[in-house]
Amino acid sequence: MGIHERKEREREQRREVILNAAQKVFFEKGLQSATMDEIAEEAELSKGTLYLYYKGKEDLYLAVMIRGIETLYDLFKEVIGKNDGIIMTIQKLSAVYIRFFREHGNLFRMFHYYQTPQFHKQVSEEILQLCNEANQRIWKMVVDLLRKGVDEGVLRSDLNPEENAVILWSSASAILMRMDTRREEFKQMLNVDLENVLRKSNALLLESMMTESSRKQFQSALFDHQPS
Amino acid sequence: MGIHERKEREREQRREVILNAAQKVFFEKGLQSATMDEIAEEAELSKGTLYLYYKGKEDLYLAVMIRGIETLYDLFKEVIGKNDGIIMTIQKLSAVYIRFFREHGNLFRMFHYYQTPQFHKQVSEEILQLCNEANQRIWKMVVDLLRKGVDEGVLRSDLNPEENAVILWSSASAILMRMDTRREEFKQMLNVDLENVLRKSNALLLESMMTESSRKQFQSALFDHQPS
DNA sequence: CAATTTGATGACTACCGGTCAGTTACTACG
DNA sequence: CGTAGTAACTGACCGGTAGTCATCAAATTG
Numbered sequence: 080m081g082i083h084e085r086k087e088r089e090r091e092q093r094r095e096v097i098l099n100a101a102q103k104v105f106f107e108k109g110l111q112s113a114t115m116d117e118i119a120e121e122a123e124l125s126k127g128t129l130y131l132y133y134k135g136k137e138d139l140y141l142a143v144m145i146r147g148i149e150t151l152y153d154l155f156k157e158v159i160g161k162n163d164g165i166i167m168t169i170q171k172l173s174a175v176y177i178r179f180f181r182e183h184g185n186l187f188r189m190f191h192y193y194q195t196p197q198f199h200k201q202v203s204e205e206i207l208q209l210c211n212e213a214n215q216r217i218w219k220m221v222v223d224l225l226r227k228g229v230d231e232g233v234l235r236s237d238l239n240p241e242e243n244a245v246i247l248w249s250s251a252s253a254i255l256m257r258m259d260t261r262r263e264e265f266k267q268m269l270n271v272d273l274e275n276v277l278r279k280s281n282a283l284l285l286e287s288m289m290t291e292s293s294r295k296q297f298q299s300a301l302f303d304h305q306p307s
Numbered sequence: 308m309g310i311h312e313r314k315e316r317e318r319e320q321r322r323e324v325i326l327n328a329a330q331k332v333f334f335e336k337g338l339q340s341a342t343m344d345e346i347a348e349e350a351e352l353s354k355g356t357l358y359l360y361y362k363g364k365e366d367l368y369l370a371v372m373i374r375g376i377e378t379l380y381d382l383f384k385e386v387i388g389k390n391d392g393i394i395m396t397i398q399k400l401s402a403v404y405i406r407f408f409r410e411h412g413n414l415f416r417m418f419h420y421y422q423t424p425q426f427h428k429q430v431s432e433e434i435l436q437l438c439n440e441a442n443q444r445i446w447k448m449v450v451d452l453l454r455k456g457v458d459e460g461v462l463r464s465d466l467n468p469e470e471n472a473v474i475l476w477s478s479a480s481a482i483l484m485r486m487d488t489r490r491e492e493f494k495q496m497l498n499v500d501l502e503n504v505l506r507k508s509n510a511l512l513l514e515s516m517m518t519e520s521s522r523k524q525f526q527s528a529l530f531d532h533q534p535s
Numbered sequence: 536c537a538a539t540t541t542g543a544t545g546a547c548t549a550c551c552g553g554t555c556a557g558t559t560a561c562t563a564c565g
Numbered sequence: 566c567g568t569a570g571t572a573a574c575t576g577a578c579c580g581g582t583a584g585t586c587a588t589c590a591a592a593t594t595g
Contacts, residue, residue: 082593086541109425114582125544130584188424195420196488197337215496222497238507241497245482246508253481254473260424268443269450269469279466280474287515310562314572321573343552353575358553 094132097122098146101139106185110140110192137201141210144193147186148213151179155220165228166289166297172221173251173281177274180255191256218244233293243288250280322360325350326374329367334413338368338420365429369438372421375414376441379407383448393456394517394525400449401479401509405502408483419484446472461521471516478508 100122104113115136119126133139158171180187192198199207221244228234234243257265258273265273286294328350332341343364347354361367386399408415420426427435449472456462462471485493486501493501514522 109428111425111429115584116582126583127544127585128542131542136583192423192425194484194488195423196416197339197420199488200337201339211492211496214492218497238511239499241499242504242507245485245493245497245499245501245504246478246511249481249485250474250478250508253477256422257473257477260422260427264439264442265473268439269446269473271467271469271473273473276470276473279470280478283466283474283515284511287511342550354552355554355575356573359573364552 090132093124093128097124097129097132097139098142102143102146105140105143105189110136134203134206135201137198138203138206140189141193141202141206144186144189145206145210145213147183147189148210148217150183150186151176152213152217152220154179155217159220159224165224165231165233166285166293168224169228169247169285170281172224173247176251177255177277180259184259187255188259191252191259221248232290234288235290238288247281247284247288250284251277254280318360321352321356325352325357325360325367326370330371330374333368333371333417338364362431362434363429365426366431366434368417369421369430369434372414372417373434373438373441375411375417376438376445378411378414379404380441380445380448382407383445387448387452393452393459393461394513394521396452397456397475397513398509400452401475404479405483405505408487412487415483416487419480449476460518462516463518466516475509475512475516478512479505482508 097118101113101118104118104121107113108117113136115126115129118139119129122129129139133142154175155172158175159168161168161171163171193210222240225234225240225243229236229240234240254273254277258277262273265271289297325346329341329346332346332349335341336345341364343354343357346367347357350357357367361370382403383400386403387396389396389399391399421438450468453462453468453471457464457468462468482501482505486505490501493499517525
């Protein structure tokens with residue numbers, strides 16, 4: 080009796096149709112201005128049906144975001160899988176994150192929006208849990224890389240990988256976010272190009288996390304080289 | 308004929324009454340859940356009147372935020388005014404920012420929310436302009452401090468003060484924000500205490516911005532000392 | 536083929552941001 | 566004063582939206 084399996088499959092497909100529709104509308108309008116009616120129309124379903132698959136608008140938004148985290152996860156995984164050496168890999172991750180921001184700005188913005196406490200309150204426990212798990216996977220991957228850096232003697236052993244991961248990631252995210260909303264403002268106000276600032280910030284932090292010996296090895300490469 | 312002046316004064320007072328009411332309600336409910344009716348009731352005015360003084364809910368929200376920027380500005384100004392030496396002052400600014408986050412978390416959250424592009428679109432040009440000006444003042448103050456650091460030979464002259472300001476501030480803001488929403492999550496997931504991470508991140512960045520000579524002078528103080 | 540379960544629907548409700556015609560309070564002036 | 570004119574204020578109302586639920590339709594079962 081494969082009926083159950085088929086129904087399960089159909090249910091998954093519906094969820095995906097809805098998710099795609101939601102993504103499209105959210106990207107075009109943003110969370111506030113997007114309406115459930117619009118999403119329903121885009122999905123060629125009635126509004127009521129959406130609520131059979133997702134708890135509400137915010138849950139749907141988070142569900143789209145989770146797919147985004149997974150996209151980024153795949154990109155990161157690919158880079159790390161190449162085994163290019165720790166320092167090079169970190170620089171590539173940073174470049175990939177910037178590219179992700181450029182090519183999937185809408186998803187990146189979601190990551191940022193997700194940080195607001197107000198948003199957290201409007202979302203169901205279940206989806207929040209899923210989100211945490213997706214987050215965890217990607218963080219762990221980065222932490223593991225940094226730990227390997229310590230083990231190999233490339234990164235200072237007196238700084239712990241978990242903390243370094245948070246530091247590197249946070250500073251990159253914050254500058255990218257500013258770039259998204261206020262690049263021009265900063266150009267005019269302080270005459271700085273935020274993309275440049277981001278590169279310098281990464282270089283500064285990475286350099287200060289490296290051991291004396293590896294610093295010598297990579298010296299000039301840090302500031303000048305731009306991995307694709 | 309002082310009538311005009313009196314009216315002007317009364318208008319200012321009304322604006323302030325509304326602003327205080329809005330602040331109270333926004334702090335309790337957040338932007339989304341706060342309603343204009345509630346704010347009107349808190350201000351003991353009718354809803355229509357609010358719109359005689361502010362263009363809309365989002366403008367009102369930004370107006371509250373601008374006062375927050377000014378509060379932070381005053382705190383920063385006080386610290387800088389003490390002329391304690393550049394490095395010490397930077398550390399104190401960082402401490403003040405953390406204290407601001409603790410004591411005025413709601414205002415801090417507004418700064419973060421302000422970054423979302425969706426929000427930018429819902430706000431009037433005028434208030435955005437005011438916001439830029441308030442922002443500008445505080446940024447310039449920090450940049451001037453860092454520039455003085457370069458002039459005095461405490462900070463590296465090959466890094467420019469504007470960029471350094473953005474780097475320091477962004478990384479601090481990002482970590483504080485994470486702390487606000489997801490401190491527990493990070494404690495469990497990576498076993499890191501974000502407040503500690505913030506201190507390390509500041510120390511790391513500051514150290515890497517310092518000249519060789521001043522680094523020697525301050526060595527251990529960077530990591531251990533916690534200015535009040 | 537009838538009974539039952541599952542899934543989908545869209546009219547409906549409650550609520551909210553913003554408006555505006557009407558009211559009130561204040562000022563100017565004869 | 567009293568009245569015309571102005572400025573400030575009000576709250577009923579409107580359009581729009583998230584979320585619900587009684588009803589219907591299709592699929593499944595026995």
